[in-house]
Amino acid sequence: MEKPLDQTDWRILAELQENGRLSYNQLGRRVNLSSPAVAERVRRLEEAGVITGYQARVDPAKAGLPLTAFVQMRCQLGRCLLKTTTAADLPEVVEVHKLSGSSCSMLKVRVTSMRHLEGLFERLGEHGEMHSYVVLSTQYEGRPVEPPPTDARPVTDPAGWSR
Amino acid sequence: MEKPLDQTDWRILAELQENGRLSYNQLGRRVNLSSPAVAERVRRLEEAGVITGYQARVDPAKAGLPLTAFVQMRCQLGRCLLKTTTAADLPEVVEVHKLSGSSCSMLKVRVTSMRHLEGLFERLGEHGEMHSYVVLSTQYEGRPVEPPPTDARPVTDPAGWSR
DNA sequence: GTTGAAAATGCCTTGGC
């Protein structure tokens, strides 16, 4: 059930991440497989949870949310954002990650305006210390996941500490 | 061409972000429109660049990339990551944002292992100062973009500085 | 701008190899 993905699987993933609406016919042509064969592989990738769904990609700026920011939260005990609020309360928050280190979480937020961002920061600030980073521009986002390099690059150790 | 999205457009976006493979038939039923009508709206959303494409969502962990981290770069003059390397050189980097403030960019990276992460950090470190944050767990990511709240919440000003 | 139906295309699935 936890079989590693072969090269064909990765080609399928690459194609479907670039165009999630390809028919099995088109997809099969691009990876040199017949449509039943490719359909079976896709079904397995979905069943294994590798493919979790299909999503239309929306340009936030074109949809009226031109500002993006990252927020690091260092929540106060008992006021942690993750325990005192719910996703529905903060529709501006599009990503939430728990972190190691001194910050407890990293958020990505999208807003309509600086005024909107200011109001959001006030609400988030209730939960603890906060560091914010406003995004000026985004080079890319949602880049397709690629197969990891097979050559495990060795970590350099010029001083020889690991010997 | 830059018309604001109406409520129906947002319902369409919500459905397609949740399931990008809905047929116009199914989609129309969910937003109370006929299939030609909904097809026309989707075509316009695509043409206007609101919908930028359709993507299969891949679980990075299931695909062999169980570790995620954020990296803030404060590049040295002339060694900026964005000017001295290309996307193909750093397949681990799945997001790049330019930032305001003292850091020049925020990266999201995905790797196979701690060893892999260590090697990546070494390579990134060549370009300047670096702050990294390892993700312990992700609550959500790629949350559908929602219509911004219509009620522009006023920023609080108890002390009256803005008067 | 929207509706409804009808025609034609293309698709998915099944079975046999």
Added chain:
DNA sequence: GCCAAGGCATTTTCAAC
């Protein structure tokens, strides 16, 4: 994993509201 064929859902077009 491939090929072929059957049945089916889909997209698209059109006239009408």
